Each structure stands twice: as structure tokens, then as C-alpha cells.
Amino acid sequence: MSSENKIILEASGLKAEINGAPILKGLDLCVRAGEIHAIMGKNGSGKSTFSKVVAGHPSYAVTGGKLEFFGEDLNELAPEERSKKGIFLGFQYPIEIPGVTNGAFLRLAFNSIQAARGGDELDPLEFDDFIREKLKLLKMDAGFLDRSLNEGFSGGEKKRNEILQMAILEPKLSILDETDSGLDIDALRIVANGVNSIHGDDDAIVLVTHYQRLLNYIEPDFIHVMEGGKIIKTGTKELALELESKGYDWVVDEYKAKAA
Amino acid sequence: MRDIADKFLASVLSKTDRHSSEAPLLRTIRDHAIRKLTPGALPISTDESWRYTDLRSLYGLNLSSVSESQQIDEQILQSFRLPEATDFVVIVDGIFSEKYSSTLSAKEFSVLSNARAEPAGMQVALSKALLGTLEDRFGDGFSALNSSGARDIIMVTVNGESALERVIQVLNVNTKKDVFSCPRILFDCGVGVEATLIEDSLNIGGYRYFTNNVVELFVRENAKVDHIQLQREDLDSFFISNSFVNIERSGTYRSWAISCGAKLSRHNPHVYLGGNGAHADLKGLALCDKGRVSDTHSTLYHAEAHTSSRQTHKNIAADQARVVFNGKIKVFKDAQGTDAAQQSRSLLLSNRASIDAKPELEIFADDVKCAHGATIGQINDEELFYLKARGIDDRTARSLLNYAFARDVLDDLPIKSILPSIEENIRALTSF
Numbered sequence A: 001m002s003s004e005n006k007i008i009l010e011a012s013g014l015k016a017e018i019n020g021a022p023i024l025k026g027l028d029l030c031v032r033a034g035e036i037h038a039i040m041g042k043n044g045s046g047k048s049t050f051s052k053v054v055a056g057h058p059s060y061a062v063t064g065g066k067l068e069f070f071g072e073d074l075n076e077l078a079p080e081e082r083s084k085k086g087i088f089l090g091f092q093y094p095i096e097i098p099g100v101t102n103g104a105f106l107r108l109a110f111n112s113i114q115a116a117r118g119g120d121e122l123d124p125l126e127f128d129d130f131i132r133e134k135l136k137l138l139k140m141d142a143g144f145l146d147r148s149l150n151e152g153f154s155g156g157e158k159k160r161n162e163i164l165q166m167a168i169l170e171p172k173l174s175i176l177d178e179t180d181s182g183l184d185i186d187a188l189r190i191v192a193n194g195v196n197s198i199h200g201d202d203d204a205i206v207l208v209t210h211y212q213r214l215l216n217y218i219e220p221d222f223i224h225v226m227e228g229g230k231i232i233k234t235g236t237k238e239l240a241l242e243l244e245s246k247g248y249d250w251v252v253d254e255y256k257a258k259a260a
Numbered sequence B: 001m002r003d004i005a006d007k008f009l010a011s012v013l014s015k016t017d018r019h020s021s022e023a024p025l026l027r028t029i030r031d032h033a034i035r036k037l038t039p040g041a042l043p044i045s046t047d048e049s050w051r052y053t054d055l056r057s058l059y060g061l062n063l064s065s066v067s068e069s070q071q072i073d074e075q076i077l078q079s080f081r082l083p084e085a086t087d088f089v090v091i092v093d094g095i096f097s098e099k100y101s102s103t104l105s106a107k108e109f110s111v112l113s114n115a116r117a118e119p120a121g122m123q124v125a126l127s128k129a130l131l132g133t134l135e136d137r138f139g140d141g142f143s144a145l146n147s148s149g150a151r152d153i154i155m156v157t158v159n160g161e162s163a164l165e166r167v168i169q170v171l172n173v174n175t176k177k178d179v180f181s182c183p184r185i186l187f188d189c190g191v192g193v194e195a196t197l198i199e200d201s202l203n204i205g206g207y208r209y210f211t212n213n214v215v216e217l218f219v220r221e222n223a224k225v226d227h228i229q230l231q232r233e234d235l236d237s238f239f240i241s242n243s244f245v246n247i248e249r250s251g252t253y254r255s256w257a258i259s260c261g262a263k264l265s266r267h268n269p270h271v272y273l274g275g276n277g278a279h280a281d282l283k284g285l286a287l288c289d290k291g292r293v294s295d296t297h298s299t300l301y302h303a304e305a306h307t308s309s310r311q312t313h314k315n316i317a318a319d320q321a322r323v324v325f326n327g328k329i330k331v332f333k334d335a336q337g338t339d340a341a342q343q344s345r346s347l348l349l350s351n352r353a354s355i356d357a358k359p360e361l362e363i364f365a366d367d368v369k370c371a372h373g374a375t376i377g378q379i380n381d382e383e384l385f386y387l388k389a390r391g392i393d394d395r396t397a398r399s400l401l402n403y404a405f406a407r408d409v410l411d412d413l414p415i416k417s418i419l420p421s422i423e424e425n426i427r428a429l430t431s432f
């Protein structure tokens, strides 16, 4: 990717904590328009924390460094503001909300984002036509619209519902936190095709994943290894294959040796 | 506090509008109630069931009653008429307003009044035999006060002769300051008949007011009654309501009691399952904010074998509101095979609000299923974040979650046209 492309997200020396426990300890990442990044790393290394910090989860306090979206400091922005500006987080564990109808929720979210962008809001009938097209993209049944948001959805159905939201909201930056976990082989292909068809030159995608397999379907430009709240190595897609066969320890050793 | 309660009682009794020409039955009922209303008849905070609800602000009022019916804007009144209603009964300041009502046939509808001759006829004779029986048996000081002071008693007998399924809306409007009114309804749903009764209480003009409501409802064998009570009084008013329901063999009673307004409101539903196979399904929703108080004390009496009840009560308390729910279930010795389930769930939107919710079980039979549960929670931060992460603003997200919380009370509400008004009240709760 050209280094002249617009910077969408820039984190440098980013530090964040939860309940006084430091989790992110100086994270650097630069994501440009048109790029796909993958973040890999051991359980507990801080991948979801980083994702939620970018989305503005109120439990995390940013204690140092810089976090900018299209050059604008994100720190003061509420999660809904970030979303309106084009940040999308695909949750590792999508929340179940009994009593909130999925279809009504999707329309509300769509219209909120449309209003922020100065686009046309859709009434229930118009939205119904619109959402049916998007459902096809993810091979989802229209019955999901009438159910409570994520309630009783299987693991894979929840993940598809996340990508459905991504498809209707058309974000500038999508952070997909383990969207591939829990998907069967067919679903993985469907979801990956969905993501690829949404992705273009003006937006960027950050995939958080444990499996190289996803990267066969969605080809990343960069692969980052996260450890102890930092990105300790960045490489190209071949790095994923190497990690798959050798694990993470050698990356950590290499990093420690460099630091010493 | 005893003093001011007794003073209040004496004052209200002295101001009750009585007429030399009052119908003889009305006179009998009033005199009987007055005999019960001796000093000490009205509750105070030392009474167990009034522990959480302080009546001093009510007892401190100097109230009067209205003797003549007020003129009100017909258009405003009609705007409250629900499209589902087949019959529309208007009570203004406690006085039945024939002019604004469009009511059932004389066979099914009659009014016992200060100002008219006693109605006659077969149906009326039946109604008259029932009148006051439940109030006298299950009531308290306030319901007795209603019996002593009700100016007009609305008597409805649905006999199933009409092909149309009756949906009767009683609109109870208050228009004057510092007045007390005693709306009173007798509703008799005949054998095998299905009918709906809607009681809708509200103010026009926004005055301080005391409504002391009583309804006696009879569900005959195999009859099915849907009963909706929507209380949307203004914030200065006081609202006390006693509902007495008797369900005969295989009868079904479903109720939705929605409490949105009033400075202080108290609702006491007494539901008596008095016949084999009788079933009651009670749903309640209390929405309360500012410094308001909303109190529900329900009692289900499982008096006969194989009776069943389901009760779902939801409370939402914001600001400094105080919400009380006490759900009593009484299972009599002979009520074998009783199947009761009660659930109360409360949502606290502010740490200055308070909620006291508890079941109270008195079980004297052995073969009984009686499930109960009470939970109190707050808005789930992860749910809120999830919605906001999709661009939904804080207020909308909170009202969505409040609505989701209240939803299972509202989902099967048979009168959909009142939903927007309830939704509006739910939305108002989030604007702190």
C-alpha cells in the first residue's frame, strides 16, 4: 500500500488501564485507507482491550500516548460519536439484549449514522427492502430480524449479525475482534466474502484473529503480533504462516533480545 | 400522625355531597360504609402495609367535593377515546357525564346516583345484589371512603346478547383543584362472555387532586375479562385505587395495571379465585421519577382447587422516586392443586431512587406449586455500550433498554392504541 494514502487510525505510545490495572503499555499502530491489518497474539495480550479502547468503552481509561482518527483526537469522543464518524467494532462477544428487536435496532443504528452523515433516513418499509439485500450478502434468514437482538443466536449467528451491522453502517474503520471464531467453514467463507465486498479504497479493516485460516480469505497487508499490551512485531502475511507453525515464543524472545 | 389521618377522614366525610333524594341502595351502602369509618379507619405509616408510603402529604390537604358536573372541551375528551372502545363512559370529577358518554344499552348499563331515581329492571336488580359485596369483604379504609362518598356508581352488566365484543373505556377525568373524587364501577361479565374494561385516569388542567377509585369486577363461569388500568395523572395529584375481582369456575381474568403518573399512587388489586379452574394473569408496570411514590400491594386469593395465577410486575424508578411492590399470594386450605407463579423485576435508574419489592406467601394447602422471584437491577453497561457503539445516542439507548425491560408486560396488551402514551412515559424517565 502506498504510504501516501490517508491515515485513518494512528495510535502511538498508547497506554490504557481498567480498574487501575494497566493493560495497554505503549501501543503503536498506523492504519491507512485501503489497508487490511491483522492483529494476532496470545490470549490476554490486550487485543480486545485495544479494540474497545478505540471504540470508546467507558471502563477503560487512556492514560498516555496518542489515539487519532483521521487526525482527530478520539479521547474526548463518546462511543456513539466515534461510531457516527465511522468507527465500527465487531465484538468478540456480541451482547444479547432481550426485548430489543434486532430489526428495529438495525434500523435505529442505520438511521443514527445516516443522520450524522446527512444521508436519508429510512422508514420501516424502505428499510425492510434495504436490509433484505444485505441479509442475502450474509445468507441470513429474514427471521433474524424479528428476534431479540442476539438473544439465543448461536455463536456463528451472532458473528454474522455483527458483519450485517458492518454492511449497513459502512464504516471507515472496522475492527473485527475474532469474528472468525465460532464460524463453521461455510460461514467463514460467507463472512469473509461479505467483508471483502464491503471493503474498498476509502476504508480500512483491522482483523483480530487467532487463526491463519481467515487470512486465506481476507488478505492482510500487515500482520502485527501483540504481547503485553504492545505490538512487538509487524510483518507481511507470511508472518501468519510462520506463527501458525512456530507459535509466539520466538517472537517474544526476539523482542526481548532487541530490548536488552 | 393518627390525629391528622382522623382529621382528614372527618373533613372528607363532612364534605361528602348527600342528597335527600339519593337512591335508597346508595343510601344503604353509604350508611354502612360510614359506620365502618370511625377514627383509626384510615391507614398510617405504622400499619405494616403502609410502611413505605407516607400519607401525610395527602392528609394535610383541605379537600372539597364537586356537586355539579363541569363543562369540558368535547374535543379534548374525544381525543382520549381509544379507537378500540365500543363504549365510552366519561366521569368528570367523580360525576358521570351522560353528555360526553356513548354507552351501552339500558339493559347493560345503569348509574346509581345522588341525582337520579334508582334504576330498575332485571339486570339492575342483579347488579344491585352484587354491589359492595367485594369491597365490604376485602376492602380497607380508603375503599370504604369510596363507598361512603361515591357520587355516581357505574354499573355494567355484559350479558353477551350483543354480537359485538364489548370494549368499555371508562375515562376518569379530573379538572379542579383540591377536590376529591370517588369513581366507582361495578362490572359484571356474564357466563361465557368475553369483554374488556379499560379504566383510564387523567387530569385536565394540571391541578392537585385526590382520586379514590374503586372497581368491583365479577368474572362469571367461563367468562373472560381483560382489564386495563392506565393511571396517567398529573404530577401533583394523589391516586388511590382498589380493584376487587371475583373469578368463578373456569373464568379467566387478565389485567394490565400501568402506573405512570401522580405524586403518590397506591394500587391494591384483590383477586379472588373463587371457582375450580379459575385463572388470573396479572401484569403490572410502575414508572416513577422525580420525588414521586408508586406503591402496589396486590393480593391473590387461591380459594378453590386447581386455580392458577401468573403475575409479572415491573418497576422502573428514576431520580429520587420510591417504588413499592408487595405481592401477596394466599392459598386456602382447600385449594389443592394451586399453581401460582409471581415474578417482580425492578430497574433502578438512579442511586437516589429506591425500590422495595417482595413476595408474601400464605399457604395453607399441601399440594401447591408456588414459584416466586424478585430481582432489582440497573441498566447493564455492556448493553448500553453495545447500542452506543452503533451510533445510538445515550438517551435513545437508555429508553430502548427501559422499554426492553418493560416489554413482557406490554407485549400482549390487547389494546395497542395506548402503547404510544406508555412509551412516551418510559422515554420521559430517561431525561434526568
Ligand SMILES: Nc1ncnc2c1ncn2[C@@H]1O[C@H](COP(=O)(O)OP(=O)(O)OP(=O)(O)O)[C@@H](O)[C@H]1O
Binding pocket: A018, A019, A021, A023, A041, A042, A043, A044, A045, A046, A047, A048, A049, A050, A092
Ligand atoms: N477488569 C479488569 N481488571 C484487571 N484486568 C483485566 C480486566 N479486564 C481485562 N483484564 C485483563 O486484560 C488483559 C487483556 O485482555 P484482552 O481481553 O484485551 O485480551 P485478548 O488479547 O483479547 O485475549 P483473547 O485472545 O483471549 O481474546 C487480560 O489479561 C485480562 O485478564
Ligand SMILES: [Mg+2]
Binding pocket: A047, A048, A049, A092, A177
Ligand atoms: Mg479478545
